[in-house]
Amino acid sequence: MDIFVNIAAVILILAIIWWFWLSTAKAQTISEKQVVEILLEDGVYNPARIEVAAGQTFSLRFIRKDASPCAEKVLFNQLDKSLELPLNQPREIELNISKAGEYSFCCEMNMYRGTLLVR
Ligand SMILES: [Cu+2]
Structure with a gap:
């Protein structure tokens, strides 16, 4: 019986590693002045990878559908910016x-994560 518990634990650990470190969805490329809608639902920003040109002005519009308190703020640590995200607004x-470079955005606990790829 122990062997099954161990196997289950290993699978769970691999799934967590994949989820947090290896799951890199294709980046969405955006153009000047574009507003990109990012849906925050079930602990995931969608899209989570956004590619922009350096020096380009763009906006991110977050729509939070995730009721978890974890989701109530998004931080742009390298940019020293943050945004409050009321539910459904x-x-x-x-x-x-x-x-x-690569600029991350995340929840306050760094569990929900996304990336801005600036080229
Ligand atoms: Cu969090």
Whole structure:
């Protein structure tokens, strides 16, 4: 019986690793002045990877459908910005990132995660 518990534990650990570190959906590319809608539902930002050009002005519109308190704020740590996300009320943030790189956005506990790829 123990062997099954161990196997189940290993599968669970692999699933968690995949979920947090390896699941990289295809990035959505956006253009100048575009508003990108990001749906936050079931612990996932969708889309979670967004590609923009450096120096391009764009907006992210978050629509939170996830009632978990975890979802109530989105942080852009490298940009020193954050946004409150009331349930079912779209909130927008305008950004313009001059330096290329990967910029993450996440909930306060860093459990829900997304990435801005600036090129
Ligand atoms: Cu969280």
